[in-house]
Structures are given as C-alpha cells and as structure tokens.
Amino acid sequence: MSLLEVKNLRIEYPSRFGTHTAVKNLSFNINRGEIVGVVGESGAGKSTVGNAIIDLLSPPGIIAGGDVFLDGDLISGKNIDQMRQIRGNKIGFIFQDPMTSLNPLFTVEQQLLETIHANLKMSNSEAVARAISLMEQVGIPEPELRIKQYPHQFSGGMRQRVVIAIALSGEPDLIIADEPTTALDVSIQDQILTLIRNLCIEKQVGCMLVTHDMGVVSNVTDRVAVMYRGDLVEFGETAQVLGEPAHEYTRSLISAVPRSDRKLGRFPLVSYIEEAHELEKLDIKTHWLGQSEDQREYTGPLLNVENVSLRFTTKDSFFESKREYVQANKNISFSINEGETFGLVGESGSGKSTVARVIAGLYPPNEGKITFEGIDLTALKSEKQRRPIRRQMQMVFQNPYTSMNPRMKIYDIIAEPIRFHKLAASEQQIQQIVFDLLDHVGLGKMAGVKYPHEFSGGQRQRISIARALATRPRLLICDEPTSALDVSVQAQILNLLKDLQDELNLTMLFISHDLPVIRQVCDRIGVMRQGELLEVSESEKLFTNPQHEYSQHLISLMPEFKGLRTAI
Amino acid sequence: MSNTDTKMLTRWEKVKESDFIYHFKRDKVAMVSFALFLAFFLAALFAPLLSPTNPYDLMAIDIMDSELPPSWMDEGDSRFLLGTDDQGRDILSTILYGSRLSLTIGFLAVAVQLILGTIIGLSAGYFGGRVDSFLMRFADVQLSFSTMMVAIIVSAIFKASFGAEFFSEYAVIMLVVIIGVAEWPQYARTIRASVLAEKQKEYVEAAQVMGFRAGRIMFRHILPNCLSPILVISTVQVANAIMSEAALSFLGLGLPVDQPSLGALISIGFKYIFSGAWWITIFPGVVLVSLVLVINLLGDWLRDLFNPKLYKG
Numbered sequence: 001m002s003l004l005e006v007k008n009l010r011i012e013y014p015s016r017f018g019t020h021t022a023v024k025n026l027s028f029n030i031n032r033g034e035i036v037g038v039v040g041e042s043g044a045g046k047s048t049v050g051n052a053i054i055d056l057l058s059p060p061g062i063i064a065g066g067d068v069f070l071d072g073d074l075i076s077g078k079n080i081d082q083m084r085q086i087r088g089n090k091i092g093f094i095f096q097d098p099m100t101s102l103n104p105l106f107t108v109e110q111q112l113l114e115t116i117h118a119n120l121k122m123s124n125s126e127a128v129a130r131a132i133s134l135m136e137q138v139g140i141p142e143p144e145l146r147i148k149q150y151p152h153q154f155s156g157g158m159r160q161r162v163v164i165a166i167a168l169s170g171e172p173d174l175i176i177a178d179e180p181t182t183a184l185d186v187s188i189q190d191q192i193l194t195l196i197r198n199l200c201i202e203k204q205v206g207c208m209l210v211t212h213d214m215g216v217v218s219n220v221t222d223r224v225a226v227m228y229r230g231d232l233v234e235f236g237e238t239a240q241v242l243g244e245p246a247h248e249y250t251r252s253l254i255s256a257v258p259r260s261d262r263k264l265g266r267f268p269l270v271s272y273i274e275e276a277h278e279l280e281k282l283d284i285k286t287h288w289l290g291q292s293e294d295q296r297e298y299t300g301p302l303l304n305v306e307n308v309s310l311r312f313t314t315k316d317s318f319f320e321s322k323r324e325y326v327q328a329n330k331n332i333s334f335s336i337n338e339g340e341t342f343g344l345v346g347e348s349g350s351g352k353s354t355v356a357r358v359i360a361g362l363y364p365p366n367e368g369k370i371t372f373e374g375i376d377l378t379a380l381k382s383e384k385q386r387r388p389i390r391r392q393m394q395m396v397f398q399n400p401y402t403s404m405n406p407r408m409k410i411y412d413i414i415a416e417p418i419r420f421h422k423l424a425a426s427e428q429q430i431q432q433i434v435f436d437l438l439d440h441v442g443l444g445k446m447a448g449v450k451y452p453h454e455f456s457g458g459q460r461q462r463i464s465i466a467r468a469l470a471t472r473p474r475l476l477i478c479d480e481p482t483s484a485l486d487v488s489v490q491a492q493i494l495n496l497l498k499d500l501q502d503e504l505n506l507t508m509l510f511i512s513h514d515l516p517v518i519r520q521v522c523d524r525i526g527v528m529r530q531g532e533l534l535e536v537s538e539s540e541k542l543f544t545n546p547q548h549e550y551s552q553h554l555i556s557l558m559p560e561f562k563g564l565r566t567a568i
Numbered sequence: 569m570s571n572t573d574t575k576m577l578t579r580w581e582k583v584k585e586s587d588f589i590y591h592f593k594r595d596k597v598a599m600v601s602f603a604l605f606l607a608f609f610l611a612a613l614f615a616p617l618l619s620p621t622n623p624y625d626l627m628a629i630d631i632m633d634s635e636l637p638p639s640w641m642d643e644g645d646s647r648f649l650l651g652t653d654d655q656g657r658d659i660l661s662t663i664l665y666g667s668r669l670s671l672t673i674g675f676l677a678v679a680v681q682l683i684l685g686t687i688i689g690l691s692a693g694y695f696g697g698r699v700d701s702f703l704m705r706f707a708d709v710q711l712s713f714s715t716m717m718v719a720i721i722v723s724a725i726f727k728a729s730f731g732a733e734f735f736s737e738y739a740v741i742m743l744v745v746i747i748g749v750a751e752w753p754q755y756a757r758t759i760r761a762s763v764l765a766e767k768q769k770e771y772v773e774a775a776q777v778m779g780f781r782a783g784r785i786m787f788r789h790i791l792p793n794c795l796s797p798i799l800v801i802s803t804v805q806v807a808n809a810i811m812s813e814a815a816l817s818f819l820g821l822g823l824p825v826d827q828p829s830l831g832a833l834i835s836i837g838f839k840y841i842f843s844g845a846w847w848i849t850i851f852p853g854v855v856l857v858s859l860v861l862v863i864n865l866l867g868d869w870l871r872d873l874f875n876p877k878l879y880k881g
Contacts, residue, residue, distance in 0.1 A: 014591060360777050383779075390779035403770035408793040417778045464774075471778065 001072055002029040003206040004053070004174055005470030009066035011045070020448070022061065022108070022248040024230045030174065030206040035219035035239065036198065037374065038210045040094075041486035043254075044227040046210045050176045052076075053208075055083045064155040071173065078534060080328075089119045092167030094177040094196075098184075098477045102151040106136075108162050109147040112169055114344070128380060129428035134165040157188035164195065168203075175200070175207045182218065188306050190557075191516070193220045216255045218242050226250050256491035258516035259556050263285050266498060267491035288424070288433050289440075289472060289504065300374060301335035302507050303359065303475060306331045306529075308368030311359055328354040329556030330531045334477070341508040343522030343539070345554070347517060352511045353398075356479045359509065360395050361386060391421050394468035400460035404452040410463055411448035417471045437466040441496060465496065469504075476501075477509045484516065494521060517560045519543055527551045579780055591873055598869040601862040603617020608859050612668040618878050619661035620647070624827060635845045647758070651847040653836055662833055663852050667859065669829040674810040679811075680748025684719045686798070686828035691764025692756065692820045694786050704753065715812060718750040736824035743822055747812045751805060758801050761796040796874040803867030807860045814856055830856045 011023040025047040030036045038046045039341055051057050053068055055078070068076040075086055081263035087093070103111060111132040113559040116122070122130070135143035137160040143287060151159055160180060161298055177196060181189035197220050209221060217224050217238060224241050226234040226249070231245045245251045256267055284475035307332055315324035328351045336342040341363045344352040357363050359370060361377065370377045372389055380386045414434045417423075424430045435445045452460060460482060478497065482490035494517070501508060512518050518525055519539060526536045527548060535548040546552045578872045583589065592598055611618060621628055637644050645650065650659040692703040707735035710718070723746055727735045735742060766772065767790065775785045814831025815821040817840075828836065830852045837848025 170791045299779075357773070362773055362776055374733060381783075387779040390777065393777070394772065395777045397770035399770055403774055405793070406788050408789075416780075420778065420780060420784075467774070 001007045002031045003071060004030040004192060004208070005067075005069040005072075006049075007067045007069070009068065010064045011048055011057065011061060013061050013065040014277055015060065016223075016506070022230055023052070026227075026230075026232050026234065028068070028225050030208055031205045032173070032206050033201055034210055034222045035200055035207040035220055035443075037217040037224040038208060038227060039214065039217050039224060040227035041212060041488055043229070044556075045230045046212075047178050049227075050093075050178050050208060054087050055089075055122060057434050061171050064463035068435075076371060086273050088170040088172070090170075090173050092170065092172035092174060094160075094163055094167050094178040096182055098156055098163050102159060106152050107148055107150055108154070111216065112147070112160075112166055115169045116327060123500040123558070130169070131165075131216065134169055135162075138162075138165045139191075140165075145466065146424070147421055156184055157191060160184060160188075160192050161195065164192075168199065173205060174203055176210070177207060179212070180208045180209070181190050182211070182213070186239055189216070190277075196220070208280075213554060214242070214487070226253070233281045254414045255489055256488040258425050258487075258491075258520045259515070260516040260519065263507065263519055266356070266495050287390065288429070289435065289469065302338045302373060303336040303509070304369075304370075304371040305335065305355075305359065306333050306369045308355070308358060308370060310354060310365050311364060323411070327531050329358065329365070332533045334526055334533065336413070336507055338474075339501075339505050340506055341510055341522045342523065342530055343518045343525040344509070345509045345513065345518045345525060346528035347513060349530075352513075352528050353479050354531075355528075356477045356509060356511055360393055360477055369467060371454060371483065387421075391417075391423075391471040393475045393477065393480055394474050395477040395479060396461070396464050396481045399484055400457045400464060401484070403464055404460065404467075406452055406453075410452065410455075412446075412466050413452070414465065414470050417467065421471060423472065433470070439471060441466045441469075456489075457485050458493060459487075461493050461494065465493075465500070473506070475507045479511045480513070481510075481516065489516070489534065496522070514541075515554065527554065588873065590748070595869060601869070604858065604862045608667060608855075608862075609671065611664055612671050615661075615664040615668045617722055619658070619664045620649070621658045621661045623657040623662040623665055626826070631656050635840065635848075638847055639843070650851050651845075653833070653843075653848045654840060657828075659847060661835075662828055663830065663855055666828055666833050666841055666852060667855060668832045669740065669823060669827065670813055670831070670856070670859070673740060673813045673829070674806045675749070676744040677747035677751075677809040677813075678805045680744060681755050681805060683751045684748065684752040684871055688752065688758035689759030690763055690786050690791060691801070692811060693760040694767065694782065694790065700760070703756070707756050710750075711753045715747075715750045716815060719746045719812060719816055720821060722746050722749070723816065727821070736827075739823045739827070743813055743816065746816075747809050750812075752807065754805065754811065755798070755801060758797050760795055762797050763790055766790050766793050777831050789792040796870075800867055800871045800874060803863055803870060807863040807867070810856070810860060810863075830859075 006029065007027050009023055009026040013020040013022055026045075028036065038049065040046050046222060048057065048061065052061075052063055053075075055063075055076075057063070063076055066076070067074055070086065070090055075083070078086070102108075109131060110126070113124075113127050116130055120127075120130075132143045132548060133145060135147055140146055140158060140161050146154075152164070154162060158517050161541060164180075175196070180196070181192050184192065191212045193216060195207070196207060199205065209216070211217060221238045224234075224238045225232055226241065226245075226247070228249045234241055234245065234250050241250060244252060258267075258533055286382075287542075308329055309327070310329040311327045312326040313323060314326050315322070317323045329340060334342070345453065346352050354363065358365050365378060368378070372393065375389065377386070379388065380389075390520065400441060411434055415430050418430050418433060424433060434448060438445055438447050443462055443466075445461060447455070447459075447463070452463070453461065464481075476497075481497070482493050485493065497508070498521070500506060510518070510521050524536065525539050525542050527534045527550065528541070529550050535542070535546070535551050537547065539555075542551060543555060546555050592602075598642055616622070623629070633645065633648070633652050634654050635676040636652045636656075638659075639646050639649050643652075648658045648660070650663070653657055653662065678734070688703050690807050701859070705714045710711065723735075726746075727740055772785060772789060775789050780789075810830075811836065813822055813829060817831030818835040820835065823832050825832070825836075832847050833852040837845065837850075837852070841849050
C-alpha cells in the first residue's frame, strides 16, 4: 500500500465571477522512501495540491471532491483538531522562502523545541538532545552552539536546513516540499536537494517535491507528475517522462528548457503553451518601424563603455572623509557592435543591472565615458540634449508586473512615447502603428483597450517589448526580461526577441543570471562579479574554454539538462 | 479575469460590475453611512427650500420668540419644530444653514490641503535629496504646532489686523485658508510615502528611459497610482476640518454670530444649557457628531477596501 494516495482530488475557488477550478480530478500516489516531483508552470495548481493535502488552503479555496489517504487512513474532511494531529506528526512541510518561514524573534532552539513538544511526548532535556541531533542530521556544523542563535545569524541555505530539521522533528512519514530551492543559489540548491534525497532513503519517508525546475526534477525525483492548468497530464517514472514524454504538453515544456550544452537557433515546439496569435509578418522595409531617420553613417561600435565606475552613498556626511560608499561598478569597459547581442552574466548583486541603468541614463556614472554612435553621453549637459538619444535606447525590464503603469490602457502605454517624441504625423497614423505593434508582438489589436492587470506575465512582457519598439530604438537593453516567467513563456519571449532583432537589425544588451539562457541568446558575453567585469569573450568560447577562475566556477555549477533524448 | 471575455462593456456597466460597488452593496455599515451622509449633504444643499424660516434674514427674527422649546413640549410653538435659540431663530433652519456652512468649509479646506499637500509631497518624494529634506523638515516644524494653535494664532492675527468687521465678511474664506494651511502636512507625508513606494517600480524608470519630463512622470504616471491613500485620508480630513471649524467657532474665532455654523450654534447654546434650554446645543451637537461619524465610517470602509491584504468575501 502506498503512503499517500490522492484520488480524484478537485479544488475550487468560488468567487463572484464564478467558480475557478484550480485542480481537476487529480490522482496520484507516493510510496515510502520515494520522491515524487510535481511540475508545471505557475498557475498549474501544484502548490495548491500540497496545501490541500494538509488542509491549509487559503480562503476561499475548498476541496470540492475526491479523497486523500495517508497510510490507508482517510484524512481529507477531518476537523481542525484531528488535522492538527496529522500536521507535523505525520506530514512535514518545507516552505519556499527560508528568509520568511522562520520566526525572526525566536532562537532556532525555541522553534525546534516548540515543534517537538507539540508532536512528541518527551522531557525537556530529551527534546533538546533531539533538537541537536536533528541539526546534526541536516548537516549544520557545531549544532550545540548554533542552536542558540537567531534565524538572521544563518545564511539562506543554512536556514533552509533548519526548516527541514523542523519539518523532520515530529518524525513525519511524508514531507511536502513546496519549491524548497527556488529562493537559493545554484550551489546551495544542490546541497539541499542531496540532503532531502538522503533523508528520504534513510528514514523511509515519502516526499512530494513541488517545483517548476526541470533540472531539479531530473536530478532527484523517482517519479514525476506533470500538471497543466489543474490537470494531471502525465505521471510516471522520471526517466520515462522526461526522456520519452507521451503528452504533447510535456514535450513542449521540456523543449522550452534552455539547453546548456549547445546553442539552438530558436526554441522549437513552444506553440502549445500560451495562446499567442501567430506573428503577423510586416513588410519592415516599407513599414514605419523600419523607416528610422537616424543616420547610419557611423561605422564604429554602436555603444562604447569606457572605465565606467559608479558608487552609491550608504552614509552621507558633510565631511568628505566620513562618507561611506558601496562600489556598484568598478572600471567597466566594453563595446557593442551594431546588430550584435551582448550578454552580461553574474550572480545577484554583481552590478549587472546597474550597468544597464547607467547606460540607459538612469544613474549618472561617477567616472568614465559612455559613447553612443560616437556621441559622448556623459558630456551632455542637459536632459534636453539627451532626449533624442534616449529615444534610440530602450529598455525591457525584469518585472512585468511593475513595469507598466497600472492605471493606463495598453493603447496609451504604447502611444505615449510616439506622441511625446512626435514620431508620427497624425493621430490616425499613431493608431495604425500601435495596432501593428500589438499584432507584431503577437497580442492582437483588441489588447489595446485593456489594462495591464488583465494580462499574464508573458503577455505583459510582450507589451513591454512593443512599448520599447514604439520609439524605433537602435539599442534594446533587456534587464533579465524572462527571469520572472515560466520556462515555456521564456522560450516564446526569447524567440520573439530573436525575430525582432533579425527583422529590425536591433542591437541588444542582454542581462541575465541564467547561464543557459545567456548561451542561447548572446553573441558575446561579459562575466561580472562584485561590480567588476572579469572576462569578455565570444559566447561559444566562454562555455567551452572559460579563462577566468570565476567563469570556470560558474560554468561548473550550471545545472545539466540535456532535454529530450530523441532529437527534435 | 478571463481573457475570453472580450465583449465590450459600456462605462456604466463597468462601474456596476466593479469591486467597489460589489463590496459596497454587501456592507451594511457603509450603505447606512453613505445614505446618512447623502441625506445631510442634500439637506445642506437644499437648505433654502427645506427650512421653514430664513435664519439670516434679520427682519424675520423676533426676539420675543427666543429660547422656545421644541414644538412637542408644553411651551413649544408649532412654528419651531426644534425650538429657537437666544435670538429667536428657528433651530431647525439654523442647523440646515449651519451644516451648509460646515460642509462648505470642510470640503474647501480639504481641497486647499489636497492641492498644497499633493504638490509638496509629490515633489519631495520624486526629487528626493535636498528638496525632500527641506520640504519635509518644513512639514515637521508645522506638525510640531497643534492645528488648533496655528489656526487660533492666524485667525487672531487676521482679526486684529483687518478688524472684526472685515473678518466676519470674509469669515468662510479665512477659515478655509486657515484650516487648509494648518493641515497640509498630513497629505504631504502620506503622498510622499506612497510616491517613494511607486518610484521603486519599473514603470517609472521606463518613463524616464523614454525621456519624459519630470512633471509628466509625476502627475501622469505616479499620481494616479497614489490615489487610494489620498481618497482615504480625504474622508478623514473632511471630518477633521468640520471639527476644526466647529471648535474655532465654539471659541469665538470662527463664523460671526449672524451666520452661525454648527459649532457656533453649539457655542451659543452652551451658555443656556444650565438654564434649561438644552435644545440649542443638543440638536446641532447630534447633527455634528453623526455627520463626522458617518464620514469617518466611510473613510474606514474605504481604507479596508483598498487594502489588498484583507480578504474580502
């Protein structure tokens, strides 16, 4: 008999606009000592399943049908007191963000002891001994010392270990891990997953691992359930599902994962994922978009960054000697040629976004020179002089949920820069341009009358791109344009960018922390760490033969995911 | 909301379908408050039509009618439903005319606060640095004096320098300016805080990258997104302004005796409350308290509605 048996589970969210069915008729099971992965894009209902099993659905969600059995015992529909006996004691839960899932006002010891006393009957000294041994099991060094510390004294990875220790403290039979490594760096992700893997085998505990990361699934799970919009589309052995997927959706999901081993022209098979209209081919040569009046006589590199440094003041003082700074960019130099895609890669806090903002003119640099088509931008005195150049450089931002004014309609968002820079002769022409742009990024004319909140993240990123194109730019700065999106949507956005670049001969500065994505998109790549540019090299050369020590380290950490076994 | 629902809604249908109306219809407190507020507002607006006598018309007042109790009491007069004050004015009519003055001063004073506070708060939040430090220290200094103190000092100075007659002629405008100037830091602080939050969002950076001017970004992009706190604070401030006006009038620094507002009426009646003429104070007092109460309840309801963290069924 399997440890957890979910039969025909149906979860509904009633609202005044009708009932939204988050999970439809889901059935799967988990055995002891086994890790079952649940994958799917955001909104597929994977986290909802985990919450429903321990009866912690956020209101107004309800279990509308189906049964959940734990060890043959029906646990769905139990009352609050009976459920409390099961939580912690039978089922442990690991949350996504270790930064917020521990109470910052209590020591780790207090939080561990609280859970132990709630679930097991034992004296205080026994409980302390158990807490220390748990800390030891999850691999925290010097547990006797560290148990007295507060959560803020632990790093992200160590905190997640503490969360795992708490989840284990009631000797559960089943662990539900909801995106346990999403908030962590790649190197720590590996350690945490290995830890969960080993604990499951040692203690013969079943584990449900909710994740959106196909790399994680392929590395640690035994079986995998693929969810799509509340439906279970495929469930089986991991190697089988990932290697030879039976369902169309699984195939397109897997093919959307950027490959780390070689560069593909485009991502294939992504049409299943989000209903975007087919790109309507425009005759760019005759269309407004292609008729830029900007002179193209200059032959040097389009953008040249020379010895740029920027520091932020962290402590201001009247006296120069007492001021404190943090150096965001140190002496950065690179150049981008016309029509090229230049990538900047580095961990969070490495200053790559700051470089983009300096180039876009959002922060003035403290030192150095930036030339755009031979014009020295740092020498420009006023905003007025800069304005014609601003039009030629546009930016696509990371977070599609905050990068558009929520109180403006899409039509006005795209039309505003055209009107402001007086790029069109008449209101009629503006309307034509906006509709063409919306069609061109795959949204359709009807999108114009809606507000940003009516669109999904991927669709919003398309709007962002349309807005950036509305000024007919020559340089497009993409600051992590896909890091807030699902892999499948990411693949579509990257395809779109690639198509636009080919058509319009755009030059791109592409910033990402994701090495496989950078590899798929960029011609040349710069590696950054702590505000310094360590290495600039051709894309293929960087991945096959990295020169700098840090680049080698980054590339060795890159998760390996080879994609479908059979070539498409 | 689903994307398949692409049928066009008219503006009115959109309003009817909005969360605002939906939650309003399900909240009895909000509905009752709004109904009462509307009743007060309409009564004040149509005071000349509704009131049985005109309390401002000195010819119609007869000193012989002074201090008559409400009509249902023994010595009451059927002409004066709620009795008369010390000068023989009908209390009901005076309340209607008085609430007209109170509401006018309340709304106009808030408009003054709103304009001053929005411009100052928006500039402080958007430009930051020295501008921010200067404007906000200025606001802090003003906040360190109590509103009443500022209002009393300013109106006393006005009264002394322009003479009581000039002051009473322009009393409404004076009160609007005094209360408006005394309370703008409330707005400036709230707006500055939400501007700082909005400024972090990337749409502001996107507008900057487009090359838009500061004024355009401030008023067209940032301000519309700060509207909900402004709306909430406005309801509270209207109530506060009405209270301030009443307090100033009570202290004899507000409206002149021949144009009594609610506060002035309470003040007049206060002298007679121990000689048995309670109605002069109690009726305007009840109106003032319920008016302020319903405005505050509406404000609370709005604040909860705009707080996305509260789950609203």
